[in-house]
Amino acid sequence: MTLRWDAPDKDTLRRVVSESSRFFGAPRTVFFRDVYYDTTAGDLRQLGARCRVRFAPNGEQRLRVSLPDASALDERLREVDVARALAGDSAPARALRALTDPSRLAAWIECEIERTSRTLRLPFIPLPSGDLIADCITARRGELTARVYEISLRPRLAGRAAARSAGAQLEEVYRLRPVSGTEPLLRVRAALDAAEAESTARELRGEREVALVAVEHGRIGLWRAGAELRLPIAKGSGEEACRVALRQLAGGGEGQLRLLGVVPRSGDRVPLEVWTARRLHRNSTSGNFQWFAPAELLARVGSPMLRDPGTLAALSVAARSPLLPEWSGAAFETGADVDAAPEDVARASRVTLTELRAALPSEESKDPARETPDQFLNPELSWIEFNSRVLALAEDPATPLAARFRFLAIFSSNLDQFVMTRVGALKQLVAAGKTARSAHGGGFRPQETLDAIAVRLHPLTARQYRIYHELSAAGHPAILRWDALGDAERTALRTRCAEAIIPFVSPKALTRAPGHPFPFIGDRQIALLVAMRDRPADPVHYAIVGLPTELPRFVPLGSSRWIATEELVRANLDLLYPGRTIAGAHAFRLTRSGDLQLDETTTANFLQAIEEELARRKQSPVLRVELEHTTPQALRDLLQRELRFEESERDSTLNPADVYVADGPIDLSGLFEIAADGGLPDYPPLTTVDPFAPDRPIAAQLDQHDVLVYHPHDSFPATVERFISEAADDPAVQAIKLTLYRLGETSPLAEALRRAAAAGKDVSVVVELKARFEEARNISWARNLERDGIHVVTGLVSLKTHAKLALVVCRTRDGRVRRYAHIGTGNYNAATALVYTDAGLFTADPRITADAHTLFNELTGSSYAPQVNLPHLLVAPTDMLERILALIDREAEHARAGRPARIRAKLNALSDSTVIQALYRASQAGVAIDLVVRGICTLRPGVPGLSERIRVVSILGRFLEHARIYHLANGAPDAEEYYIGSADWRPRNLRRRVEVLAPVYDPAARRRLDTVLTAELATPNAWLLRADGGYDPPENEKAANIAAFSRT
Incomplete structure (x- = not known):
């Protein structure tokens, strides 16, 4: 027994x-x-x-x-x-x-x-x-x-x-409770019955709610609660609970009701039924309800006026429901049509928007010494706003066609990384049961942030595909389906498919076998879910056909005509399954977490530990599912069900809000291939400038004065690459030291370093192995450089080395040591230097070069954070934050004393709460603050009593704005200070990375930085950040390119 x-x-x-x-x-x-x-x-x-x-x-x-x-x-x-x-x-x-x-x-x-x-x-x-x-x-x-x-x-x-x-x-050792004679199924059934009883008890206790999405004349109705807008939410379940809520909130229970979906229980949040209500009682068009066009609502999701948790959860269901076409991509376009509404509806909308667009802050939130949620915007929603601006460039007819496809691809690539990092981190918090509100993230709990993300992203991706179809409809280029091809082309493509694609495809049967209940699909790998019959009368069964990531995303047909690789494989599945009947095939794609989990304090071999983590990351949890809009609902449900239980011991956080329907080819980041083909109109070729005289060594020119370069307008090969190459070949050079974060696939710099090492010079390189999504490439670089005799340091414990720093040490003829340095804002990467705007300072100033030498000694001589406070360079995490705060506070003191006080900064992102509060204090003291922030910005500008002297703009265009430039007026025209370097004002830059900011002392270099800042703050193609987190579009979408400013 x-x-x-x-x-x-x-x-x-x-x-x-x-x-x-x-x-x-x-x-x-x-x-x-x-x-x-x-x-x-x-x-x-x-x-x-x-x-x-x-x-x-x-x-x-x-x-x-x-x-x-x-x-x-x-x-x-x-x-x-x-x-x-x-x-x-x-x-x-x-x-x-x-x-x-x-x-x-x-x-x-x-x-x-x-x-x-x-x-x-x-x-x-x-x-x-x-x-x-x-x-x-x-x-x-x-x-x-x-x-x-x-x-x-x-x-x-x-x-x-x-x-x-x-x-x-x-039984004695582990104190086990005998259950002899009890069939396992009976115990399983009892456990499920107990779970059902608890769920029923919750409902009987009223632990279920209904949310009403009221729709009238293309507008959405929200309940006014002070300065906040909310959907009507009431306790109960079903249609009757909805009608009770309507009578209480809208003056009558009449209306056409339909269930959109149910938000499942999460933590202390009860299940929430989301219903749409149409044809409401007449009284609902005034008083209790306020009405908004969808575009007005979307722009304010997550702002202080629209962040109620239940409302966000309900809108996350509405955002993806086909039963609510008003909440679609087209509804959020500028100038989107909204039905004419009765005067009482229109009047209510106008009044509410006027009152709530810039809600006045509380007295508590006006005090920067007291952190309150109203002082900060949500960083994830700010990132979505940034990617929305990228999409606007793809939408702009003034953008060249190749660039419009490129911006569509950038949108997809950005979104992939956002899901892999930020969404993944939030889901980890939810899975761990974390419900604390983030004061620095607008007061959201992790689940509330995920809900707001879903509300914003679903219509945004729908908008991306609408733009894609508009561009494709013009026929240049044409991305074709199989049935649009002629017989001769099909024959040639079938042969190509049989020879170049099918041999590398491994189909896997979709059985319900455990251990692998669903065939493993890699991160961002496109796959086909195939339905087939062994014989025409047999039942349908399924298989997964994963497409190798090494294959091109699109197959060229000539004359700017293309076909997606999955379309080609789908049309020729009989090559994989001869003799079987293919009933259908639907493409899908999974996005997995990009997190690496390293215990750096106990790792003996750091490089090997990262390699092991990279292998583990391939099996990381699924965060998002993209599938074709033609996929039947039963197969959509099957995908979700199987992926949610990919690991039986860990409940997945995957839910219906993580399923994105593509009205076109899955993964439009593949459009990079089409944009790079060269057959489409693009920006005119960029004419670069060489700021150094070609007939004299760079070192000799730096002996006379510093040189500030601004890429890509100043040639990267003629400046940075030439600087390192000349040092490698100069007999007087004794040592070369360099930090490498994202070097790229190939690099002339690496070849120069090899020559230097072969010539007997002391070459030291800090290669950051933890650079996100560059880990494998940087591991390869570290090994190859070390094999060539170069001293390689692979990062510091618990820190990323993000500084952009190069140092050349020479011995002059009279025996003295002479040092030359380059301090930049961008990576030592020739490919990105063509499309990123970055500043770099070449200098022989002993104040800076001596600091740089000391810093390199710290980086190569210890595995921990630098400890020395340098007199001129600002170094994170050692003292950069402290010194930045001191500089900001100094401007505030100048303003109080009536002296010139101004702060100008150009950076990628701004989200450090300590720096933001210092900027608020400076604004209150009278300092004029102008910021060019390309991406995330959690500072709320223009709030009366808090930040009305702060103006924030964002510039997007042909080049990715990547430079970090800081300017402080410092009380007098002749006392101004300028800094450039690698650090944004984000917690990770100031606290968890090795970063460098360098003062710019040379007058000509300072004038050039002033010209760049002045031009960018005045350019009409800047987006203006509002206090609610939205952005006002540029005054002139065909504004002059910033290149004209950066060359002066």
Whole structure:
């Protein structure tokens, strides 16, 4: 008789298996899935019978029917289709027909089982005495989930006494509770019944709510609560609860109601039913409801006026529902049509927007010394605003066609990284049960931020595909479907597919076998979900065809005509499945977390640890699913269901809001290939400038004065590459030191460093292995450079070295040491130097070069953060934050004293709360503050009493604005200060990275920085940040390119 015990948790289960005595053999782990079938009326249960299909890891399926007399029939299934097998002619199926009609059976309970077993062998008994089995059972019934942990000991022939003795020891040591005689299914059912009872009890206690999305004349109705807007939300469930809410909130219960979806329970948030309400009672068009065009709402999601948690959760459902076309990509375009509305609706809308557009802050939030949520914008929503501006460039007819495709690709690439990093981090917090509000993120909880992201992103991606179709409809280029090709082209492409694509494709059957219940699909890999029949009359079964990421995204057909690779494979699936009937194939793509989990303080081999983490990252959780709009709902549900339980012991945070429907080819980042083809109109070629005289070494020119360069208008090869190359070949140079963050695929700089090392020079390079998504490439660079005799430092413990710093050390003819430095804002990467605007300072000023030398000694001589405070360079995390705050506070003192006080800055992002509060204090003191912030900005400008002297603009265009430039008036025209360097004003730059800002002392270099800042702050193609987090568009979308300013 099998002995059974209950384990309270998986940790106990693992301990029992791993700590059992030496008489147990090595552990073996298998996975399988059991699905129990019954009628909706429970006919089999009432008879005391069971019907179970077991799916084994090898794809085998077995049908077991347990009869009322306790006998059982078990047989391997020959049919792939379960419904057909249940009605088949096997012995279990025949017995089943005697009990009930198989056509009435449906899946009742589904169990995923992870089973670890060890064989009991005693030294005085030659045969095994029994088997110790530990089962982790994840059971699902409908929306309910429960887990059961069970330990059992199954005696073998002549081993019952030994098994009982071993079982008694296990029970005593681990204090296990016996459950002998209880069938596992009964325990699973009891656990699911308990979960259902708890859910029902919550509903009876009113722990369910309804949210109403009222729609009238193309506008959405919200409830006014002071300075905040909310959807009407009330306790209860179903249509009747909605009508009660309508009577209470809108003056009448009339209206056409439809359920959009349900927001599941999350933490302390109860389930929320989201309903749309149309044709409301007449009184609802004034007073209680205020009406908004969708575009007005979308621009304010997450702002202080629209951040109620229930409202955000409900809008996240509305944003993806086909039942609410008003909330679609087209509805959020500038000048989108909205139905003419009665005067009372229009009047209510105008009044509300006027009152709420710039809500006055509380007295508490006007005090920068007291951090309040109203002082800050949400960083994730600010990032979405930035990517929306990228999309506006793709939408602008004045943008060259190739660039419009490129901006569509940039939007997709940016979104991938956003999901992999920020969404992934938020989901980790949700999974860990973290519900604290972030004062620096607008007061949001993690789940609330995810809801707001979903509300904003779904219509934004719909807008991206609308732009894509508009560009494709013009026919230049044409991205074609298979059925639009001629016979000759199809024949040629079929041959190409058979020779160059199919050999590299590995199809995988979609079985319900556990362990791998769903074939593994890599991060951002496009795959096809294929439905097929073995014979025309056979049932449909499924397979996954993953497309290798090495394949091109689009296959050129000539004359600016292309076909997507998945379209080509889909049309030729018979090459993979000859003799079978293809019923359909639908493309999808998964995005997985990009997080690396490293314990840097205990890692012996840092490079090897990162390599291991990169391998683990391939298996990281799924965060987003993209699928074609033609994918049937049943297959969409199948994908979600299987991916949510990709790992049985970890509940996935994947939910319906993470499914994005593509109205076109999946993953438009592939449009980079088309934009780079050269057949489309593009920006005119850039004429670069060489600021150094070609007939004299750069070092000799720096002996006379500093030189400030501004890429890409100043040639990168003629400046940075020439500087390092000349140093490598100069016999007077003794040492070259360099930091590398993103070097790129190939680099002339690396070749120069190799020459220098071969010539016997001391070459030291700091290669940052933790540069996000560059880890593998930087590992390769580190190994190759070290192999060439270069001293390589692979980063510091718990810090990223993000500084852009180069130092050349020479010995002059008279024996003196002479140093030359380059301090930049951008990476030493020739490819990005063509498309990023970056500043760089070349100098021989001993004040700066001596500091640079000291810093390099710290970086190469220790594995921890620099400790020395340098007199001229600002270094993070050592003292940069402290000195920046001192500079800002100094401007405030100048303003109070009536002296010239101004702060100008150009940077990528601004989100450090300490710096922001210092800027608020300066604004209150009278300092004029002008900021050019390309991306994330959590500072709220223009708030009366707090930041009305702060102006923030964002510039996007042909080049990615990447330079960091800082200017402070410092009380007098002749006392102004300028700094450039690698650091933005973000927590990661100031606290978790090695960064450098350098003062610019040279008058000509300072004048050039002033010209850049003045021009960018005055350019009409700047977007202006509002206090609510939205941006006002440029005055002139065809404004002059900033190149004209940067060359002066």
